Amino acid sequence: MAVIEWKDIYETGIVALDKEHRGLVEEINRLYEAVRDKRGEDVLEDILNMLTTYTVDHFQHEERLMAEYGFPGLEEHRKVHGELIEKVAAMKARAQEETGDLARELLKFLRVWVLEHIVDVDKRYGIFLESRGGRFIE
Numbered sequence: 001m002a003v004i005e006w007k008d009i010y011e012t013g014i015v016a017l018d019k020e021h022r023g024l025v026e027e028i029n030r031l032y033e034a035v036r037d038k039r040g041e042d043v044l045e046d047i048l049n050m051l052t053t054y055t056v057d058h059f060q061h062e063e064r065l066m067a068e069y070g071f072p073g074l075e076e077h078r079k080v081h082g083e084l085i086e087k088v089a090a091m092k093a094r095a096q097e098e099t100g101d102l103a104r105e106l107l108k109f110l111r112v113w114v115l116e117h118i119v120d121v122d123k124r125y126g127i128f129l130e131s132r133g134g135r136f137i138e
């Protein structure tokens with residue numbers, strides 16, 4: 001496992017959303033470095049709080065643009081976002097009670113979830129939104 005290097009394949013084509021995705025990848029890398037240096041538990045709370053804010057702000061941003069331009073896959077996409085919101089809430093609850101290696105577990109989960117979500121699910125709105133609103137819609 002290593003830090004995630006941003007690749008062109010991760011770009012949805014919508015500049016504002018790509019910027020937010022890059023920010024999220026940076027946070028995952030911050031968690032990675034902490035886990036690697038055996039201080040994962042030190043940043044766990046911080047990362048979970050960031051994720052809570054991120055999932056609200058970023059997901060709302062994506063869903064607002066999808067709604068604004070009439071993207072047909074909106075409901076399906078919203079469900080997938082809901083699953084991550086639940087997962088983060090569950091992790092947060094566990095972090096209050098457990099002293100296990102939650103940071104490592106969160107890291108593994110986020111790496112897979114975020115990259116798969118961006119490449120598989122988010123890219124579906126990319127071409128649609130770009131063709132209707134252009135790359136610079138916010």
Ligand SMILES: [Fe+2]
Pocket residue numbers: 062077081117121122
């Ligand atoms: Fe998404």
